[in-house]
Amino acid sequence: MFRLHHAPDSVEESSFLEDALILASIPSVSRFERLSQVSAKNDFTFGFSMEFADRTGYEEYNGHPLHLNFVQTRWVPEVAAFLEADFEQLA
Numbered sequence: 549m550f551r552l553h554h555a556p557d558s559v560e561e562s563s564f565l566e567d568a569l570i571l572a573s574i575p576s577v578s579r580f581e582r583l584s585q586v587s588a589k590n591d592f593t594f595g596f597s598m599e600f601a602d603r604t605g606y607e608e609y610n611g612h613p614l615h616l617n618f619v620q621t622r623w624v625p626e627v628a629a630f631l632e633a634d635f636e637q638l639a
Contacts, residue, residue, distance in 0.1 A: 549592035550630035576605035
């Protein structure tokens, strides 16, 4: 979940969300979704959700050059606040 520095419905906001689709091309990402917050109980406006086959796939994603580049060039300068939650299925 995250909130951007950009104004709602701005070109910059749209560009960020569109450019994030590059993350879906990382081989270990099996499902990627861009989500819009609908709850008034939460002040984050967007979310990204993705699934991995296993912990190895998750770790491959974290170290993948496309992910690292997106984080450095887009995420860090454009995201105002975020909450990251990484889950594994319970046994």
